[in-house]
Amino acid sequence: MTSVPATVASWLKVTESGLYCAAGDFYIDPSRAVPRAVVTHGHGDHARPGHQAVLATAETCAIMTARMGTGAGDSMQPLALGETLRIGNVSLRLAPAGHVLGSAQVVIEHGGHRAVISGDYKRRADPTCTPFELVQCDVFITEATFGLPVFRHPPAALEIERLLASVERFPERCHLVGTYALGKAQRVVALLRAAGYDEPLYIHGALAKLCALYERLGVALGPLLPVADMTKEALAGRIVLAPPSAANDRWARRLPEPLPVGASGWMGVRARARQRGVELALVLSDHADWDELTQTISEVEAAEVWVTHGREDALVHFATGAGLAARALSLAGREEEGA
Amino acid sequence: MKGFAELLDGLAFQPARNGKLRLLEDYFAATPDPDRGYALAALTGNLSLRTAKPKLIRALVDERVDPVLFGWSYDFVGDLAETVALIWPVGETPAGAVPAAAAPTTLGTVVETLNDAGRSEVPGLTRRWLDQMDATQRWALLKLITGGLRVGVSAGLAKTALATFGGVKAAEIEEVWHGISPPYGALFSWLEGHGARPDVSGTAVFRSPMLANPVTDAELATLDAGNYRAEWKWDGIRVQLVALADGQRRVFSRSGDDISPAFPDIVEAMTFSGVLDGELVVMDDDQIAPFDRLQPRLGRRQVSPAMLRDRPAHVRLYDILFDGEEDLRPLPFDARRARLEAWFARAARPRLDLSPLIGFTGWEALADLRGQARQAGIEGLMLKRADSAYVSGRPKGPWFKWKRDPLLIDAVLMYAQRGHGKRSSFYSDYTFGCWRRDRGDDVLVPVGKAYFGFTDDELATLDRWVRNNTINRFGPVREVTPGVVLEVAFDSVHESTRHKSGLAMRFPRISRIRWDKPVDEADRVETLAQLMRV
Ligand SMILES: [Zn+2]
Ligand SMILES: [Zn+2]
Numbered sequence: 001m002t003s004v005p006a007t008v009a010s011w012l013k014v015t016e017s018g019l020y021c022a023a024g025d026f027y028i029d030p031s032r033a034v035p036r037a038v039v040t041h042g043h044g045d046h047a048r049p050g051h052q053a054v055l056a057t058a059e060t061c062a063i064m065t066a067r068m069g070t071g072a073g074d075s076m077q078p079l080a081l082g083e084t085l086r087i088g089n090v091s092l093r094l095a096p097a098g099h100v101l102g103s104a105q106v107v108i109e110h111g112g113h114r115a116v117i118s119g120d121y122k123r124r125a126d127p128t129c130t131p132f133e134l135v136q137c138d139v140f141i142t143e144a145t146f147g148l149p150v151f152r153h154p155p156a157a158l159e160i161e162r163l164l165a166s167v168e169r170f171p172e173r174c175h176l177v178g179t180y181a182l183g184k185a186q187r188v189v190a191l192l193r194a195a196g197y198d199e200p201l202y203i204h205g206a207l208a209k210l211c212a213l214y215e216r217l218g219v220a221l222g223p224l225l226p227v228a229d230m231t232k233e234a235l236a237g238r239i240v241l242a243p244p245s246a247a248n249d250r251w252a253r254r255l256p257e258p259l260p261v262g263a264s265g266w267m268g269v270r271a272r273a274r275q276r277g278v279e280l281a282l283v284l285s286d287h288a289d290w291d292e293l294t295q296t297i298s299e300v301e302a303a304e305v306w307v308t309h310g311r312e313d314a315l316v317h318f319a320t321g322a323g324l325a326a327r328a329l330s331l332a333g334r335e336e337e338g339a
Numbered sequence: 340m341k342g343f344a345e346l347l348d349g350l351a352f353q354p355a356r357n358g359k360l361r362l363l364e365d366y367f368a369a370t371p372d373p374d375r376g377y378a379l380a381a382l383t384g385n386l387s388l389r390t391a392k393p394k395l396i397r398a399l400v401d402e403r404v405d406p407v408l409f410g411w412s413y414d415f416v417g418d419l420a421e422t423v424a425l426i427w428p429v430g431e432t433p434a435g436a437v438p439a440a441a442a443p444t445t446l447g448t449v450v451e452t453l454n455d456a457g458r459s460e461v462p463g464l465t466r467r468w469l470d471q472m473d474a475t476q477r478w479a480l481l482k483l484i485t486g487g488l489r490v491g492v493s494a495g496l497a498k499t500a501l502a503t504f505g506g507v508k509a510a511e512i513e514e515v516w517h518g519i520s521p522p523y524g525a526l527f528s529w530l531e532g533h534g535a536r537p538d539v540s541g542t543a544v545f546r547s548p549m550l551a552n553p554v555t556d557a558e559l560a561t562l563d564a565g566n567y568r569a570e571w572k573w574d575g576i577r578v579q580l581v582a583l584a585d586g587q588r589r590v591f592s593r594s595g596d597d598i599s600p601a602f603p604d605i606v607e608a609m610t611f612s613g614v615l616d617g618e619l620v621v622m623d624d625d626q627i628a629p630f631d632r633l634q635p636r637l638g639r640r641q642v643s644p645a646m647l648r649d650r651p652a653h654v655r656l657y658d659i660l661f662d663g664e665e666d667l668r669p670l671p672f673d674a675r676r677a678r679l680e681a682w683f684a685r686a687a688r689p690r691l692d693l694s695p696l697i698g699f700t701g702w703e704a705l706a707d708l709r710g711q712a713r714q715a716g717i718e719g720l721m722l723k724r725a726d727s728a729y730v731s732g733r734p735k736g737p738w739f740k741w742k743r744d745p746l747l748i749d750a751v752l753m754y755a756q757r758g759h760g761k762r763s764s765f766y767s768d769y770t771f772g773c774w775r776r777d778r779g780d781d782v783l784v785p786v787g788k789a790y791f792g793f794t795d796d797e798l799a800t801l802d803r804w805v806r807n808n809t810i811n812r813f814g815p816v817r818e819v820t821p822g823v824v825l826e827v828a829f830d831s832v833h834e835s836t837r838h839k840s841g842l843a844m845r846f847p848r849i850s851r852i853r854w855d856k857p858v859d860e861a862d863r864v865e866t867l868a869q870l871m872r873v
Contacts, residue, residue, distance in 0.1 A: 149404065150412045150425035152474065169361060248757060248815075252764040260763065268425060268474070269416050270351060275814055277763065279352050314411050321405060 005304035005325065008115050008139045011090075012108070018331055019117065019141070023110045024090040026055070028117050031331070038092070040119025041103035042067065042182050055079055057094055059102025059217055063182060066213050081130065097121035098132035099286050100183030101214060107135050115139040116300065120309070122285065123292040124156065127190040128183070128219050140302040141329065145287040146265050147311030153265060153289040159282040160191045163239070163261060166280050171237040176258040178244030178278070181207050183286050185241050186214045188263055189221045191284075192239070202227045202235065204242035204251070232256050248277065265289065294318055297326070340472060342370050343378050343446045344479035350490040354759040359492060363500035367527070374446040376522025379501070381483060383494040386521055389453045391461050391484045393419050399466055403428050420481035424474050444471055447522070449480065495594040505530025510547035510731040513595050518542035543587040545595040546660055546668075547731030548579060548616060551721060551738035559702050559722075559741070568672060568725055569697040569705055572718045572740055573655055574630050574831070575620035576637070580605070580654060584612040584663070590619075601639040604652050608690040613682070614661035616729075617654040618694070627655070630845060631833040655694045656683070657721075660729060668729040675729065709743055718830065719743045745828035746870050748773065748862045749853060751783055752823045755805040756816045758790070765798055766805040766817065767791045769849065771825050773840070775864040783821060784840045784864055787829070789847040801852060824853035824861050832870050840864050842871070 002010075011023035018030040026036040033050030040046050040056075042063035047056075054064065054073035058080070064072040079085055081104060084093045089111075094104035099120040106117040116137040123132045146153075167175055179185040185207045192201065200223040203211060211224055227240055236256045246252060247260040262278035265285030273281035288296065297305045297319055305326040307315045312328035319326035346366045353359050363382075367375050380386035400409060400423045409426060416422040449468065456464060465484065469477050482488050498516065502509040507530065518539025519526050528534035577593040588609045590599045599606050602619070621628040621636070628650075636642065636650050659679040660668050667675050676696070683693055697720075699705040709720050719742035727737035750771035758767035768790050772783035791798050804823060811818035828850040835843035842864070 148412050148415055149408050149428075150416055150422060152425065154474070169365060170358070248764060250764060258763070270421060271417050274352065277757070277815060279354065279358070281352060311411070314408055317405075317407055 003303070004113060004138050007111065008113050008304075011110055012115050012139070014329060014331060019329075021090060021108055021110075024087040024092065024108070026087060028106050029119065037073070038106055039064065040097065040106060040117065041100055043100070043120065046119060047072075049073075053077065055085075055092075057081060057102045057104050060104070061102075062213060062217065063102055063210065066209055067182075095133040095135050096130035098123060098126060098129060101129045101186070101217060101219060103129060105133070105135065107137070113138045115141065116302075117141045118143055118296075120145070120287055121296075122288045123296065124153075126187055126286075127194055128186045128214065134296070134299055136299075136301050138303045139306060140297060140300040140304075141306045141308065142293065142297055142315070143287065144293060144307050144310035144312055144315045146285065146289050147293055147307070147315040149290045149314075151265060151268060151285075151289045152291060153268070153283050153285045156187075156191055156284055157195065159263075159284050160188075160195045163192075163280065163282060164195060164197060166259070166261075167237065167239060170259055173257040173259045174235045174237070174255045175239045175261055175280070176247050176252065176255060177239060177241050177261040177263055177282075178247055178276075179207070179241050179263055181210050181243060184263060184284070186211060186219060186221060187286065188241060188284065189224070190219065193220070193222050197239075198222065199238070200225045202230060202238055202240040204240070204246055206243050206246075207241055227254070244276070294322075297324060298322065340444050340446050340449065340468075340476045340479065342366060343374065343381075344472075344476040346378065347479045347482065347488070347490055348475050350492055356496065359496060360500045360503065363492070363497060364504045367501065367504045367530075372524050372527055373522035376524060376527060377446050377450045379497060379523055380521035381488055382490070382492045383497050386450065387454075388450060388484065388486075389456065389458070389461060390486050391465060393485055395462055395465070396420070396423055396481060396485065399423075399462060399469070400426065402466075420485060420487060421478055423469075424477035424481055427469050427474075427477055429470055444468055449483070453484065493594070494596055498595070501526070501530060511536070513545050513547045513731075515539045515544065516595060517544040517589065517591075517597065541583070541585075543581040543583050543589045545579060545581065545589075545591040545597075546614060547595070548577065548593055549658075549729050549731060549738060550593075550733040551723075551740040552733060552735060554722070554739035554741050556702075556706070559739075564699070564701045564705070566724055566726070567722045567739075568676070569699055570657065570694050570721045570723070571697065572721045572742070573618040573620060573627060573694065574718045575618040575627070575633055575655075578617060578619040578654060579660075580609055580615045580617065582609040582611050582613060598637070601636055601642060602652050603642060604647055605654060605690060608688075611682075611686070611688075612663045613659065615654075615656055615679075615691075616658040616660060617656040617691070619652060619654050621650045622653040627653075629833050630831070631835065631843070651690075653690050653692070655692055657694050658729060671726040671728065672723050673725045709741065717743075742830075745830060745850075746832070747850065748786075748827055748829075748867055748870070749824050749856060749860070750786060750827050751821045751858050751861045752805075752819060752825055753783055753785055753821070754816055754818050762798075765802045767798060767802070769825065771827060773862050773864045773867055774859075775840070781859075785838065786840045786842055786864065786867055787827065787838075787844045787847045789827060789849050791849055797852060821858045824856040824858055825849050826851040826853055832867055834871070840867070842867055 013020050017032050017034055019028045026038055027034045028038045029040055029046040030037050035052045037051040038055045042060050047064050049068045049071035051073040053075045055077045058078035061076040061078045079094055081094050081096050084091050091109045093107045095107050097103040097105045097119050108115045114137040116135050120143050121132050179188050189201055202225050215221055252258050260278045261280040262273055262276055263282045263284040265287055267273045267281035268283040305319055306329040308329040308331050316326045316328050349362045350359055404426055412426055413422045468480055498512045499509055502512050515537045519537050525537040529536050579591040582588045588606050589597055590602050590605055592598050621632045659675055662682055667678055722739040724737040750773050752769055753772045754770040755766035756768040758765055770785050770788045772785045774781045775784045805819055808819045808822055809817040810820055827847050829844040829847040831845045832842055
């Protein structure tokens with residue numbers, strides 16, 4: 001008799017284009033253009049351009065279209081969270097992943113077995129997206145971006161407090177927070193609002209489109225103004241959000257004594273943070289930390305956990321030590337974005 | 340511990356001096372005694388603490404963490420204290436262990452508990468504190484008790500912050516600094532206006548030295564040469580020797596650091612009572628050795644007998660501040676000089692001599708002398724008004740330093756690195772090289788590194804050139820195609836094993852961008868080597 005994981009592996013396979021569901025003839029987050037793609041969320045390492053048909057949440061469809069225009073896919077089919085769709089011999093539904101707006105886990109059932117592909121996820125509250133839903137399954141395919149036990153993200157509210165304390169301490173400088181355009185920027189804004197910061201926030205042109213889209217999709221961000229309209233003097237004591245590379249860019253010269261702020265899960269490691277030239281390192285991650293990863297792989301009660309996208313070695317080692325079945329899955333074309 | 344941990348964390352990320360000062364001032368204002376005093380001591384290297392070896396920390400973490408995961412984590416993080424701070428699993432205190440204290444652990448508690456504890460209690464205390472603290476506090480604790488506190492704060496910087504915090508002059512802090520000890524209760528009480536300035540009579544304290552301003556030939560022409568005395572500016576480090584009748588002896592650097600442990604040979608020779616100002620050098624027979632012979636003796640806590648033998652220290656005296664308990668600082672220079680000479684003649688003074696006054700008839704004659712004196716050990720001339728009292732700081736007018744003209748080479752820009760703070764978006768820090776023959780080819784070898792010291796326009800132009808001519812990137816550093824010649828000015832050059840070229844410059848600075856000069860006409864390493872002997 002074949003084991004459950006082996007049975008699942010017969011219809012859910014790693015190919016050169018990424019994870020492929022043979023029973024339904026579609027790919028999940030394929031790394032190159034394919035006829036049919038299910039996309040977990042809008043980050044560039046998951047949502048590639050040029051597919052013929054894309055299935056994703058309505059938010060992810062909108063994000064992909066905003067980022068890639070007509071290149072997003074020839075046909076974009078939205079599927080609401082929780083709704084089930086029949087594709088060939090499989091049934092498919094999307095469950096919230098809590099990573100960024102629109103992010104979803106892909107739940108596939110076939111032949112009496114259930115596989116869940118987590119995509120990127122986190123388990124803490126995030127005012128900009130629907131919280132993670134735990135789905136028990138036979139095979140769980142988890143990310144492992146922060147799959148080392150040194151990654152333990154502190155509560156986001158405490159990190160935002162540190163940012164506000166620094167703004168108070170250096171009122172003549174402009175705090176330049178490096179944030180990726182999708183997810184991190186809006187989350188930092190929403191966290192600042194939740195902390196009671198009602199002042200306008202100033203954004204780099206590269207963030208404008210997705211901030212506007214978030215607002216349109218119902219995520220309130222408060223007053224956001226383009227940096228481009230401001231004089232240098234007027235930005236003293238203000239918080240500016242820009243892509244991380246902008247701090248070292250000529251663009252930053254328009255800012256009064258910019259104080260570079262990092263905001264990612266990597267910021268917990270000082271050498272990493274210093275290498276990126278930040279003066280204030282905020283540990284703000286859109287990915288699960290070690291405790292969330294290990295908690296999740298225990299709770300899904302899967303017959304086997306497949307680990308990809310980060311420190312597969314360490315998470316597999318942990319799972320094996322905890323008596324769970326686990327193996328590393330090597331998928332091509334995965335890099336962190338806005339971790 | 341929370342405030343101290345946040346301070347250390349902030350300092351570790353803050354590159355700018357002003358930013359560090361702000362963090363320190365805020366911390367002193369927000370933190371009660373004795374914590375702020377212990378923090379001050381820890382930052383300035385004055386905290387004596389029962390320390391823990393890295394091995395002990397490893398053993399503690401091995402009790403709780405899978406060694407394979409620890410190993411991978413340590414590889415990733417690269418720092419033991421930080422890895423342990425991040426990985427430490429809390430809330431797993433085994434049954435029967437000491438219950439966590441209700442109140443948060445303060446820096447003062449840590450320091451005082453450790454100093455009262457026996458060696459065998461250290462692991463248990465450390466484990467308990469690690470359980471009570473958050474990751475940043477654990478990091479600060481481990482850095483503190485393993486003696487690895489390096490956050491770029493010099494004693495001078497900490498004292499400047501204290502002066503601002505208390506609204507007093509930095510020189511006033513200096514005058515009491517070496518007479519007080521952790522946790523500095525009296526100091527903070529004085530700075531906050533609750534108490535008198537600590538009384539330090541009877542302790543060997545540092546007096547802020549008098550410093551000179553640079554002067555140009557044109558400025559000199561407006562001054563009457565007859566009012567000034569001239570001395571050589573020797574190429575060593577400026578020191579203050581303080582010896583009291585009761586046997587206390589200290590050698591201070593110009594910034595007030597106590598460097599006595601590095602110079603036991605000088606300390607041994609300080610058989611007097613008084614305060615003297617001079618230049619610390621290494622002597623080869625009766626000649627002052629080049630600065631690089633002194634360099635290895637600096638910054639040490641201990642000196643080997645070989646180093647004492649091969650690099651004997653010596654102080655060439657410029658001035659006398661106290662003779663016994665008598666404060667001579669209000670006297671005019673001429674009168675102090677007479678006292679210095681009389682003091683020197685009074686007894687045998689091994690390892691000390693007088694910096695001679697140079698007779699001269701006018702500025703031109705002196706300029707000639709300065710031109711001839713490009714020998715090792717002389718940086719230029721000091722000019723002191725005959726009637727000048729000895730006042731701390733850098734008053735405008737009474738003292739000048741008249742440096743000899745710098746040496747110049749034309750070098751090729753090889754690497755550029757982004758600056759800090761206001762300059763973080765500019766490539767403003769340059770590594771440059773000279774040509775050398777290598778297996779039949781002319782190759783560039785790096786010879787030095789310097790910041791840009793010129794106008795914003797020039798900086799912007801060079802920055803643009805760097806971005807457009809990058810051939811390689813390593814983090815914040817760009818390698819560029821050889822295409823720009825920089826005229827580099829420097830005070831001297833000496834042999835060095837640290838650089839591939841085998842040479843190192845003193846005080847290099849970029850004096851001009853030679854857009855006009857083709858790179859193959861830049862200087863060769865051999866040319867630079869010849870300047871060693873100038
Ligand atoms: Zn993502
Ligand atoms: Zn991802």
